[in-house]
Amino acid sequence: MASLCNLRSFMLSGVKSSQEISEIFDFFSGCVSSGLKILVLHGSSVSGHLTYKLGQFKNLYYLDLSNNSIVGHIPFSLGQLSTLQFIDLSYNELNGSLSEIHFVNLTRLSYSCISENTMPLKVNDNWIPPFQLATLGLRHCHLGSRFPSWLHSQKHLNYLDLSYSGITGTIPNIFWSSASQIYVLDLSFNQIHGQIPNLTNAAQLEVLSLGSNSFSGALPLISSYLIELDFSNNSISGSIFHFICYRANELNKWQILYLSGNFLQGELPDCWMNYQNLMILDLSNNKFTGNLPISLGSLISLQSLHLRKNNLCGTIHSLENCTALMTLNVGENELVENIPTWIRERFSRIVVLILRSNKFHNLLPKELCDLAFLQIVDLADNNLSGEVPRCIHNLRAMVTMNSHAGKAIQYQFLLYASRAPLIATLLEDAFVVMKGREAEYERTLNLVRIIDFSKNNFSGKIPSEVTNLKALQLSICQTIFSPEEFLKV
Structure with missing residues (x-):
């Protein structure tokens, strides 16, 4: 390496080098270091400490050391890389604090990502950075209790x-x-509090994630250009009528909407026809009442619907046209009806079906057996009766682990940030009751295979065909069955 004086770019992504970063820096000493402009070692099993030799790359403008096992402090010599425009040190094991000295001469820096390290940023309240960033990632980096005032200087x-x-x-x-x-x-x-202002004029904003904070007050008005919005797990209260029905005749671009875990109340508004692009809707764990509005059926792109832990009543017939659904969780409500027979035809792609703790009654329809992709079916704590259908062995996703086993259930959607189309991915999650305890699954959700028919009024024999479901992890039935029937199975 030392003789490659004309080397300008070195890219070694995804190669399992298992070398220390200080050793690699030694390779590029002398004439190579002064000419190198691009250094990429993303995901290459690089370890060890960053050293002061980082400062030898006087003409470097692109540095990517992300997804490695680099440890220790970032040397002050980083601040001497005056030509640096791009730096990504995310997903390492760096620690120690960052200060103004680390950025003192980085006047050209426009992209900085240090996420997923344990590094506090300690700068003066009146610090004005020498750079103007376009991208800044400081996920899991401690910034102190106050919102960083130096961000006000970043105009781009x-x-x-x-x-x-x-x-x-x-x-x-x-x-x-x-x-x-x-x-x-x-x-x-974070633990940010206060009210969220109206953002109808934020026409550039495509993804807004304020989940798991302490925001309060009513829902603000939001730009219809937004694609993903997450206000979950805050203390937001009141109705959602103005939030959903604002600009009633204008189609929205929203694809992802999380409002779970708040104190929202009242009936669900009946103007969902303006959200034809909506793929994920999570209104769970609130205080909504009333029937499911008819316009929910106009969400033809909807793949994931979570309404658990509310006080909703009536039927789920308004969802009959939501044929793209892969996850439906309406558990812990007051829904009253038979499980509809159209479930086979209309929900043919369903993977997760959770109807527990409602008032569904009468027989379990045989059409349920034809849902080939069904991996989780939770009908516990209802008023279902009759025999468990012998066709239960037709639940093919529970017979064997398919070729996708181990892969999370994902939803993909398009972003247009910086006018460059980008495919983003979200993981499905679900709260599943196992052995009386509720657990949340996300990345391992596709490994879960569960049938829960407990706390109903089923009678007759346990069908021996249930033994064909060899991937099934848990099958709970009502204890009205005799011990002899369990032994036979």
């Missing part, structure tokens, strides 16, 4: 991730007014 930010960063205060109004150019904003998993 279009991607900002400060999730899990320990912020406990409020967001200054000046930030909201100056954030109109941001495409992706993630402030989730």
Whole structure:
């Protein structure tokens, strides 16, 4: 390497080098270090400590050391790389604090990602950075209790991730007014409080994630250009009528909407026909009442619907046209009806079906057996009766682990951040009751195979065909069955 004086770019992504970063820096000493402009070692099993030799790359403008096992402090010599425009040190094991010295001469820096390290950022309140960033990722980096005031100087930010960063205060109004150019904003998993202002003029904003904070007050009005919105697990209260039905005659681009875990109440509004692009809708764990509105059936793109832990009543017939559904969770409500026979035809793609703790009654329809992709079916704590259908062995996804076993259940959607189309991915999650305890599954959800028919009024024999479901992990039936029937199975 030392003789390659004309080397300008070195890219070694995904190669299991298992070398220390200091050893690699030694390879590029002398004339190579002064000429190198691009150094990429993404996901190459690199370990060890960053050393002061980082400062030898005087003409480096692109540095990617992400997804490795690099440990220790970031040397102050980073601040001497005056030509650096792009730096990604995310997903390592770096620690120690970052200060103004680390950025002192980085006047050209536009992309900085240090996410998923345990590094506090300690700068003065009046610090004005020498750079103007377009992208900043500080996920899991401790920033102190107050919202960082130095961000107000960044006039070109279009991607900002400060999730899990320990912020406990409020967001200054000046930030909201100056954030109109941001495409992706993630402030989730902090303890930020206060009210969310109306963002109808934030036409550039495509992803807004404020979940798992302490925001309160009513839902704000939001731009119809938004694609993903997460307000889950806050203290937001009131009705959602104005939030959903604002601009009633205007089609929205929303694809992802999380409002779970708040204090929202009242009936669900009947103007969902304006959300034809909606793929994921989570309104669970609130205080909604009334029937499911008819316009929910107009969500022809809907793949995941979570309404658990509310006080909803009536039937699920309004969902009959939601034929793209893969996950339906309406558990712990007051829904009253037979399980519809159209479930086979209309929900043919369903993977997760959770109807537990409602008032579904009468027989279990045989059409349920024809849902070939069904992996989780939870009908516990209802008023179902009759025999368990012998056709239960037709649940093919529970017979063997398919070729996709181990892969999370995913939903993909398009972003247009910075005018460049990007495919983003979200993972499905589900709360599943196993052995009387509720557990949340996400990345391993596709490994779960569960039937729960407990706390119903089933009678007769347990069908021996259940033994064909060899991938099944848990099958709970009502104890009205005799011990002899269990022994036979």
